[in-house]
Amino acid sequence: MSKGMYRSGAVLLVIPLIVILPGIAIGMGVSPRVPQISIQGQEARLSPAMLGVGSVFMKIENSGNGDDNLLSARAGIPGSVAELHEVKDGRMAKTEKIPIPARSTVELKPKGLHIMIFKMPKDIKDGHEFTLYLMFEKSGEKQVPLKFTRTSDSAHHHDH
Numbered sequence: 001m002s003k004g005m006y007r008s009g010a011v012l013l014v015i016p017l018i019v020i021l022p023g024i025a026i027g028m029g030v031s032p033r034v035p036q037i038s039i040q041g042q043e044a045r046l047s048p049a050m051l052g053v054g055s056v057f058m059k060i061e062n063s064g065n066g067d068d069n070l071l072s073a074r075a076g077i078p079g080s081v082a083e084l085h086e087v088k089d090g091r092m093a094k095t096e097k098i099p100i101p102a103r104s105t106v107e108l109k110p111k112g113l114h115i116m117i118f119k120m121p122k123d124i125k126d127g128h129e130f131t132l133y134l135m136f137e138k139s140g141e142k143q144v145p146l147k148f149t150r151t152s153d154s155a156h157h158h159d160h
């Protein structure tokens with residue numbers, strides 16, 4: 001009696017394993033490669049030269065095994081327009097997308113890839129907080145909390 005109960009218990013344990021293991025194998029091999037996007041070190045800076053213009057920098061990490069692309073950005077600031085920019089031969093230009101390859105980190109930084117926000121209300125000052133909405137081809141929308149802060153570089157410019 002007790003032996004029989006033990007056996008049927010073992011059978012019940014085996015069945016879920018048979019069901020689960022092929023599921024894991026499919027997840028690893030056959031399904032599409034999936035990117036895993038996270039954002040760190042974001043900074044927003046107002047242009048010292050142009051009213052209503054700002055730049056955003058950050059590190060975009062893709063720890064997944066699938067490539068992704070940043071397709072567009074939108075700032076939660078009324079009337080503003082955000083663009084993806086790259087710098088070519090020392091001049092910045094609008095770019096259609098920023099590739100974020102699998103298992104890599106892409107850094108948006110001054111004189112490199114960056115996001116620029118135009119047409120902001122002119123009364124926006126340092127300390128203004130807003131949300132940047134990034135649209136990725138595979139990962140969808142990511143929200144990035146930001147605050148305009150003075151650059152450490154601008155400390156070197158003496159505005160007398």
Ligand SMILES: [Cu+2]
Nearest residue numbers: 085092114116
């Ligand atoms: Cu730019």
